[in-house]
Every structure is written in structure tokens, then in C-alpha cells.
Amino acid sequence: MTDSTLAIIILAAGQGTRMKSETPKLLHTLAGIPIVSHVLATARELDAAYTVAVVRHERDQLVSVIVDELPDGLVVDQDDVPGTGRAVELAVLALPAGFAGDVLVINGDTPMLDVQTLSGLVAEHRRSGASATLLSAFLEDASGYGRILRSASEGDGAGRVDRIVEHRDASPSELAISEINAGVYLFGVAELRDLLPKLTLHNAQGEKYLTDVVELLxxxxxxxxxxxxxxxxxxxxxxxxxxxxxxxxxMNAIIVRTWQLAGVTVQDPATTWIDLKSTFEPDVTLLPGTQIRGATTIARGAIVGPDTTLVDCEVGEGAIVKRTDATLSVIGAGASVGPFAYLRPNTILGDNGKIGTFVETKNAQIGEGSKVPHLSYVGDAHIGVGTNIGAGAIFANYNGVVKSETEVGAHVRIGSHNVFVAPVRIGDGAYSGAGTVIRKNVPAGSLAMNVAPQRNLEGWVAEHRAGSAADVAAQAAEQSGSGPAIIASPPAGINPTDSAPDAEKIGD
Incomplete structure (x- = not known):
């Protein structure tokens, strides 16, 4: 249920210069989604009455993400007055005047912060009746963080909190404190309305520090x-x-472990990467070097990897996908893909089908039980059920101006090294000969082939490659009358100018 006494403010106005990137810091991805989306998702789960995001730099890009994640959220633009104190001040002004609850302030760049931790913070704050409650952490290297100053036993977490000092404003003794301000606060809104206008810019960075509210309290x-x-x-x-x-x-270690506990075998967690939106059924096996990206779903019993990347794909039950790069593709139950296959968007492989070694597909629907075993390109094609595409097939789908489709029927047998010049249709049950270039439709049950007589130019090797190994082998074959040589080179101890020995004695 909505917590009517809770408002959340997300600070997302920072420039993020240390990223050294044209992409806004909060839009860099983590486990497949923007950094800020993790924070927005956590805020959404807390189900506060109001959520306010404060933006400034690259605001339009950020706002588009914020609105998608929190369509009911409020967006506030920070003005030219710098600092977290000013950002929160503007956000509080955007809250309804009648709101009298608590305000949770979190940073847009803390994606690991979870609902359990924040719920505990809210519960403790309300239990204690304090005016403010904040999170802290202890770090071996606290460089860059504000320090929690306590009136007694400073830095060990035992004394009363007096104030927070930012790193740039801290003295050497204060810098030695290991307890840092985590930048997560819970205030009563009445206290914020009273104290935020009192913040000044008198500090090393010339900003309104939200942390100064603690000292004022x-x-x-x-x-x-x-x-x-x-x-x-x-x-x-x-x-x-x-x-x-x-x-x-x-985060990846957490995601991998979560799926392991749910019944997924991950042989090498260190080399396996899984995005947050990817899902698995039990008894899936992920082999080393595998990346499961986007909204990929993998059904029970499938084996994926090694060295495989799937982006927004669907893998059916019991399928095997190895050493494959696939995007926006569907792989049916019991199907086999790879090794060294490249599935581009809108590839659909039917149940028990096969896309084999060194095969590239794009916008291709391959029917149930059909196979494209090796060394082929299948683009803009529809292949029926039970069809076999021979090695080295090329679906020539582009004429330099437009792309056209090829349709191959059911139970078709395509010979090796065929080229399909689209648009063209091969009927059900048709065959084609090796090396055929198919430029026109093939009726069902027909054999398509290019009829061109083979020419043998006798003596060509002796004339153009005299003295070569081929010439020596040819002469030996002619002298023996044995026909084509069986071996590529003579065994040790045999003079290539002698009569060729029997193949049975040499082996093949």
C-alpha cells in the first residue's frame, strides 16, 4: 500500500564529469539498465506518496528515463544555485503544502542501495522519533567522502552525531575518521522547510550543502x-x-548467485554475465564465457555456451547454443545452434532445427526440424519444415537497391554451394544440384540445376605448371596408367619419377 507519510527525493542533477563521457553518468548501464533506473526501481518499490527527481545536466535524456520508470513522479529542475541543499530545497517546494510526513533523500548514482536497507532506515527513524536519520559506512579509504563527526569517540560509531564535514572542508584529524556519510537521509518535512532556506554557500565548494542541515538540527x-x-x-x-x-x-555476482540458488547451473561465475531483466527456468546450464543480455529468456534444460552472447533472445526447452552471437532471435525447443553462428535480429529457428557452424542469419524463419548446417548466409528468408540447406548456401537478398525475400518450402533438399537470387520460391519437396544458382521459381517436386558441360583441358598442367609437384604426380599417374593419384605427396623412400605404387600398399 502507498505510504502516505513518505516522500522520496532523488538527486540526479550532477554533471558526472569524472566519467569523461558524452553519455550522462546516470545513463551508463549497469546489468543492462541505466544506473539511475536501479535507483528509480528501488524508489518505486517503497511506494511513497510522492517521488521527486531533481535534474539539471542532460536533463531531457534523464527525464525520458525517469518518466518511463516513474510515470507518476515529479521532475524538478535545479537552478543556478549549486549544491545538494539547493536541490532538496527545490524538491520540497514541489511537494504539496499539505504534506506533513518524512522525506527520504537518495542519490541517483547509488544503484546497489536496496529496498531492505531503505525500509530499515524508515522503520528506525520512526521508531526513534529523531528529527533526522542517515546512513553511514566504514571505509578503509574514505577519500572523497564526507565524515561523520561525533561528540565522543569520534569515528567509531559510538558517540552522538554532531555534524558532517565534507572532504574538502575537513581538517587532517577529521580526514582520519573512517565513518563516512552515505548520502542517504530521512528528515521530517517540517524541519526541512524551516532549515533549508538558512543554508549558505560559505564552504570550500561554494555550494549549499544538505549535510549542513544536520548541524543546524x-x-x-x-x-x-x-x-x-x-x-x-x-x-x-x-x-x-x-x-x-x-x-x-x-551486482553480477549477486545476480549469478540468485539464479544458481533458483536451480541454474553456472559453471564459471567469474566469466558469466547476466543482465537484470534476463530470466531462466530451472536446470538451465550456462558454460564459461557466456553473456546473457537484455530480456533474454531461457527455458528448462537448455545449455548455453561456452563463449556465447545472447541479447534479447528466447531459447526453448532443451536447446543447445554454443559459441554463438545472437540478438533478438528465437531458438526453438530442442534446437541446436553453433558453434560460431551469428544470429541477427528476427531470426526464428523452429523446434529441433539447426543453425550450424559459420552460419549467419538475418530476418529468417527456419521451420521445425529444418537445418542450415554450415558455411551459409540466410537473409530475408522463410524456410519450411524438414528442409536441409546444403553447405555454402547464399541467400542473395539485396540487388543494390531493394531487399527481397526467398521462400523455401517444406522437405526441400538444397545441394552444396547454391545461390538464391531473391525474390524466388522453391516449392515443397524440391531438390537442387550442387553449385546451382537459382534465379527463378522451382516447382514442387522438381530438381533445379544449372546445366553446363564440364570441360577437361588435357595437358594443361604440363604446359603451364611444368616441374611442379602437380606435374610430377600427373606424369607418374600417366606412366602407371593408374588414373588419379591417391596421395598428395609420395611417402618417404619413393622417387616421384618412379612408377606409382599401388594405392592399397600406401594407404589413403
Whole structure:
């Protein structure tokens, strides 16, 4: 149920310069979705009465994501006054005047922060009756973080909280404190309405610090509680690409373990990457070097990998997909794909079908039980059930202006090294000879072939490749009258100018 006494403010106005990227920091992806989307999803699960996101830099791109995730949320633009204090001040002004509950402030760059931790913070704040409650963490290297200052036993979590000092404003003794401000706060809205307008810009960064509200509360005699988190990675912010990779590794480890406990075999968690939106049924096996991306779904008993990347794919029950790169494709139950297959968007492989070694497909529907075993390109094609496409087939779908489709019927047998010049249709039960270029429709039950007599130019090797190994072998064959040579080169001890020995004695 909606918590009518809770409002959430998400701080998403930072520029993120340390990312050194044209992409806004909060839109860099983590487990397949933008960093900020993780935070928005957590906020959505808390089901607050109001959620306000404060934006500034690259605001249009951010707003499009925010609106998709939280269509009922409020978006506030931060003005030219810098600082988290000003951002929260503007967000509070956007709340209805009649709202009298608690305000949870979280950062848009803390994607690991979960509902359980935030729910615990809200519960503790309301139990204690404090004016403010915030999260902290203990770090071996606290560089860049604000420090929690306590009136007694500073830095060990035992004393009363007096204030928070930002890293740039801290003295050497304060920098030695290992308890850091996690940037997650819960305030009563009345206190914020009273104190936020009193914040100043008198600090090293010339910003309105939200952390100064803590000191103002303490000076007024109000209680401020700090709730340390058990694992510091829960509140770790992402400011650069190194921190992004660290968060990605941690989140991936959590995702992999979650699926392992749900009945998925992951042989090598260190080399297996799974996006948050991907799903699996029990008894799926993921082999080393496998990446499951986007909204991929994999059914019971399927084996995927090694060295396979699936993006937004659907894999049927019992299918085997190895050393394959596939995007927006459907692989039927019991089907086999790879190794070294490339499935481009809108590839649909029917149940018990096969896309084999060094095969590329695109916009291709391959019927149940049909096979494209090896060394082929199938683009813009519809292949019926029970059909076999011979090695080296090319579906020539593009004439330089438009792309056209090829239709191959059911139970067709295509010879090796065929080229289909689209648009063309091959009827049910038809056959084609090796090396055929099919430029016109083939009726059902017909054999298609290109009739061209074979020419043998006798003596060509002796004339044009005199003295070569081929010439020596040809002369030996002619002298012995044995016909084509069986071996590529003579065994040790046999003079190639001598009569060729019997194939039975040499072997093949």
C-alpha cells in the first residue's frame, strides 16, 4: 500500500564529469539498465506518496528515463544555485503544502542501495522519533567522502552525531575518521522547510550543502541518528568508470548467485554475465564465457555456451547454443545452434532445427526440424519444415537497391554451394544440384540445376605448371596408367619419377 507519510527525493542533477563521457553518468548501464533506473526501481518499490527527481545536466535524456520508470513522479529542475541543499530545497517546494510526513533523500548514482536497507532506515527513524536519520559506512579509504563527526569517540560509531564535514572542508584529524556519510537521509518535512532556506554557500565548494542541515538540527537541540550499513558497497556511489566496473562485478555476482540458488547451473561465475531483466527456468546450464543480455529468456534444460552472447533472445526447452552471437532471435525447443553462428535480429529457428557452424542469419524463419548446417548466409528468408540447406548456401537478398525475400518450402533438399537470387520460391519437396544458382521459381517436386558441360583441358598442367609437384604426380599417374593419384605427396623412400605404387600398399 502507498505510504502516505513518505516522500522520496532523488538527486540526479550532477554533471558526472569524472566519467569523461558524452553519455550522462546516470545513463551508463549497469546489468543492462541505466544506473539511475536501479535507483528509480528501488524508489518505486517503497511506494511513497510522492517521488521527486531533481535534474539539471542532460536533463531531457534523464527525464525520458525517469518518466518511463516513474510515470507518476515529479521532475524538478535545479537552478543556478549549486549544491545538494539547493536541490532538496527545490524538491520540497514541489511537494504539496499539505504534506506533513518524512522525506527520504537518495542519490541517483547509488544503484546497489536496496529496498531492505531503505525500509530499515524508515522503520528506525520512526521508531526513534529523531528529527533526522542517515546512513553511514566504514571505509578503509574514505577519500572523497564526507565524515561523520561525533561528540565522543569520534569515528567509531559510538558517540552522538554532531555534524558532517565534507572532504574538502575537513581538517587532517577529521580526514582520519573512517565513518563516512552515505548520502542517504530521512528528515521530517517540517524541519526541512524551516532549515533549508538558512543554508549558505560559505564552504570550500561554494555550494549549499544538505549535510549542513544536520548541524543546524543539532544546534537546535534536535536528535539526529546514524544507522551504519553492514556492507559499504550498498551505498557506494559511481563517479567514474573504475567504480562502474566495480559495481558491475558486484551486482553480477549477486545476480549469478540468485539464479544458481533458483536451480541454474553456472559453471564459471567469474566469466558469466547476466543482465537484470534476463530470466531462466530451472536446470538451465550456462558454460564459461557466456553473456546473457537484455530480456533474454531461457527455458528448462537448455545449455548455453561456452563463449556465447545472447541479447534479447528466447531459447526453448532443451536447446543447445554454443559459441554463438545472437540478438533478438528465437531458438526453438530442442534446437541446436553453433558453434560460431551469428544470429541477427528476427531470426526464428523452429523446434529441433539447426543453425550450424559459420552460419549467419538475418530476418529468417527456419521451420521445425529444418537445418542450415554450415558455411551459409540466410537473409530475408522463410524456410519450411524438414528442409536441409546444403553447405555454402547464399541467400542473395539485396540487388543494390531493394531487399527481397526467398521462400523455401517444406522437405526441400538444397545441394552444396547454391545461390538464391531473391525474390524466388522453391516449392515443397524440391531438390537442387550442387553449385546451382537459382534465379527463378522451382516447382514442387522438381530438381533445379544449372546445366553446363564440364570441360577437361588435357595437358594443361604440363604446359603451364611444368616441374611442379602437380606435374610430377600427373606424369607418374600417366606412366602407371593408374588414373588419379591417391596421395598428395609420395611417402618417404619413393622417387616421384618412379612408377606409382599401388594405392592399397600406401594407404589413403
Amino acid at each position: 543539532r544546534k537546535a537541540g534536535s536528535e539526529v541518528n546514524v544507522l551504519p550499513v553492514a556492507d559499504s558497497w550498498l551505498v557506494a556511489g559511481i563517479n567514474d568508470r573504475a567504480q562502474l566496473s566495480e559495481a558491475a562485478a558486484k
